[in-house]
Amino acid sequence: MSTHANHTFHLVDFSPWPLTGAIGAFSMVAGLTKWFHQYDMSLLMLGLIITLMTMYQWWRDISREGTFQGLHTFSVTIGLRWGMILFIISEVFFFISFFWAFFHSSLSPAIELGAIWPPTGIEAFNPFQIPLLNTAILLASGVTVTWAHHSLMESNHSQTTQGLFFTVILGIYFTALQAYEYIEASFTIADAVYGSTFFVATGFHGLHVLIGTTFLLVCLIRHLQYHFSNNHHFGFEAAAWYWHFVDVVWLFLYISIYWWGS
Numbered sequence: 001m002s003t004h005a006n007h008t009f010h011l012v013d014f015s016p017w018p019l020t021g022a023i024g025a026f027s028m029v030a031g032l033t034k035w036f037h038q039y040d041m042s043l044l045m046l047g048l049i050i051t052l053m054t055m056y057q058w059w060r061d062i063s064r065e066g067t068f069q070g071l072h073t074f075s076v077t078i079g080l081r082w083g084m085i086l087f088i089i090s091e092v093f094f095f096i097s098f099f100w101a102f103f104h105s106s107l108s109p110a111i112e113l114g115a116i117w118p119p120t121g122i123e124a125f126n127p128f129q130i131p132l133l134n135t136a137i138l139l140a141s142g143v144t145v146t147w148a149h150h151s152l153m154e155s156n157h158s159q160t161t162q163g164l165f166f167t168v169i170l171g172i173y174f175t176a177l178q179a180y181e182y183i184e185a186s187f188t189i190a191d192a193v194y195g196s197t198f199f200v201a202t203g204f205h206g207l208h209v210l211i212g213t214t215f216l217l218v219c220l221i222r223h224l225q226y227h228f229s230n231n232h233h234f235g236f237e238a239a240a241w242y243w244h245f246v247d248v249v250w251l252f253l254y255i256s257i258y259w260w261g262s
Contacts, residue, residue, distance in 0.1 A: 024054055095249050099256060122192070141247070145164070171212060175209055212242050218235075
């Protein structure tokens with residue numbers, strides 16, 4: 001019986017990683033609950049280790065399929081592109097819900113909040129200090145990831161490496177500054193609707209920066225191993241799209257929550 005495929009689609013092999021990923025995610029959520037109530041991080045760390053191992057091995061398999069096995073044909077990459085586009089659209093609506101909550105509360109503050117925004121007793125951040133610096137950092141990272149993309153399309157290996165490296169460093173720098181900002185905050189997530197909307201919106205954005213930085217770091221490692229060519233590099237393109245989405249969301253966060261909302 002011939003093993004030659006008479007189609008251009010990729011029918012994936014059976015994989016254990018969806019199951020181990022589900023076990024890891026369940027363990028992390030249960031571990032968080034155990035940590036909050038019993039101050040025991042053992043289950044949380046176990047879930048985190050399972051999830052990280054699953055991520056590594058699942059990405060390894062996909063990288064093999066797209067490079068050494070040649071299974072990511074033109075038709076397959078078209079499907080991958082549409083999948084990434086639809087995922088980013090779903091992320092847009094995810095953040096719209098946070099902006100909706102913020103503007104619903106801020107445009108007509110309840111009497112319990114003092115009928116003003118920010119509520120009475122809340123000392124908002126100065127938008128022209130760390131938030132403005134973080135805005136400059138993310139805009140600069142958008143430039144460096146575009147530089148890396150154009151360099152890759154021109155088959156310039158060294159400049160692609162440099163662009164990706166600087167983008168990853170800027171992502172880490174942004175995360176460090178946001179962590180410092182949270183530590184120095186004069187209010188918490190429990191401080192009325194202002195604290196809730198601020199920390200949920202900026203916190204989920206920070207999580208997306210962490211994910212995007214990891215995405216780009218994996219692309220940098222793959223690039224150093226010559227997995228990408230000038231006409232076959234959708235893994236990198238998906239990371240760049242995601243990073244630009246993160247940039248745009250931050251601009252809306254900065255303008256609405258940090259600047260207008262303060």
